[in-house]
Amino acid sequence: MSEGGKFEDNSCGEVPPEEARRQADRLKKKISDICVKCRTEKSTLLFRKESICWPCYEDQIIRKFKTQLNATRKNKSQLEKVLIAFSGGPSSRALIHILNECILGRSNQASAFFEIGGIIHIDESGVTKPETAEEKEKLAQVAASYNIPYHSVPFGSIFNDSENPTQETNREKIEKLMQGCTTNTTREDIIFHMRNLLIANTARTLGYEKVLFGTSASRMATTLISLVCKGRGYNVAQEIGNNDTKYGDVQFGYPMRDFLGKEVSVYNHHKHLEDVFLPSLDTKTSDPKFSIDHLTESFIEGLQVDFSHTVHTLLRSSVKLTMPKIDQPMTCSICAASLLPSTTSQSIGGEGKEDSCCGENGCGGEEWLVVVANISDYVCGGCHRVMNEISPQVLPPYVQHNADRNGRSSRLRSQIEDYLLDDGE
Ligand SMILES: [Zn+2]
Numbered sequence: 001m002s003e004g005g006k007f008e009d010n011s012c013g014e015v016p017p018e019e020a021r022r023q024a025d026r027l028k029k030k031i032s033d034i035c036v037k038c039r040t041e042k043s044t045l046l047f048r049k050e051s052i053c054w055p056c057y058e059d060q061i062i063r064k065f066k067t068q069l070n071a072t073r074k075n076k077s078q079l080e081k082v083l084i085a086f087s088g089g090p091s092s093r094a095l096i097h098i099l100n101e102c103i104l105g106r107s108n109q110a111s112a113f114f115e116i117g118g119i120i121h122i123d124e125s126g127v128t129k130p131e132t133a134e135e136k137e138k139l140a141q142v143a144a145s146y147n148i149p150y151h152s153v154p155f156g157s158i159f160n161d162s163e164n165p166t167q168e169t170n171r172e173k174i175e176k177l178m179q180g181c182t183t184n185t186t187r188e189d190i191i192f193h194m195r196n197l198l199i200a201n202t203a204r205t206l207g208y209e210k211v212l213f214g215t216s217a218s219r220m221a222t223t224l225i226s227l228v229c230k231g232r233g234y235n236v237a238q239e240i241g242n243n244d245t246k247y248g249d250v251q252f253g254y255p256m257r258d259f260l261g262k263e264v265s266v267y268n269h270h271k272h273l274e275d276v277f278l279p280s281l282d283t284k285t286s287d288p289k290f291s292i293d294h295l296t297e298s299f300i301e302g303l304q305v306d307f308s309h310t311v312h313t314l315l316r317s318s319v320k321l322t323m324p325k326i327d328q329p330m331t332c333s334i335c336a337a338s339l340l341p342s343t344t345s346q347s348i349g350g351e352g353k354e355d356s357c358c359g360e361n362g363c364g365g366e367e368w369l370v371v372v373a374n375i376s377d378y379v380c381g382g383c384h385r386v387m388n389e390i391s392p393q394v395l396p397p398y399v400q401h402n403a404d405r406n407g408r409s410s411r412l413r414s415q416i417e418d419y420l421l422d423d424g425e
């Protein structure tokens, strides 16, 4: 960032000699005819300041991808059957292709370690405008072209509740949820967490232990900064770490995390990989302050233009973050993030209403455990902001179920607390 300081002092408008030299170097590199990697082919591309040929570019992409893919492996001795999350966007489109190439390629080890079991797509019709038949067809076609089973899961299924079926359609419930939010930031925030939860739940139901996402470095850097801005800094390691343990038995992995958005675009262009454009909430907006995510994205893009290491520096710093080990952790009722011990201890013995029974004389049942918990007592810092905005009635039923479960376990813990031994005892 010190480079920025130097230019600011230069008020006369002349280019400082150091910068002139750098520009000349850049230009020289750009017009270098021969690929700096293989030194035989004609260079046609610029990859991280080096002019290289297309075969070398592809080689770099595959190599960096494999490094990140291997970093997601937890059990190094087992073959992992993975589910790929496909948004329709360029980065997850590239992920499907690269992973498939790595597995089919006989000369590498990926085929021994990974198997693609399926592709999952969350259909966000209702959140945004409904997916057209043509879009649905295009998405399914991508999976079919690789002979991979395809699962399209409607976002509305987050409202499914077999215990208490209602007359309202899921589409109407999504509408109420979206209308219940007063800011776009909250809308994007809860869609992000509920989408991930839906992917994790579906993966679990289908028997997968790992889901791979196509999140690029650019997207990840945006997520990192916006999480902090939205009061979710405590959970950064859990949200964007490779060995994500947020969803318990289902691990999320991000093998595209080394690539900038534009590097993916170049790859897709050369490979003729077409993505499926689906509008998101901030598509078409011209308001830079539409949401924290939108604002962060343009902030990072702007920095990246002047300082090409911005994104990678941010991500390098973030991988050093780890979650503290918590004894008997509780998870946020909305987003499943680990709760801070201080948050949960406050709510022990919470303010929830007891449903029916009492613990009075002669009551031998376990009904004292039936509690309708106050959701706000069992959410993380970031979701507290969400709860300030929306009424609990518009939230999907899983939120109340999770809060009740959290309430029961904290009440149970407070009942037996006196009998528990500390580590030192
Ligand atoms: Zn080359």
Ligand SMILES: [Zn+2]
Residues within 6 Å of the ligand: 332, 333, 334, 335, 336, 337, 379, 380, 381, 382, 383
């Ligand atoms: Zn939360």
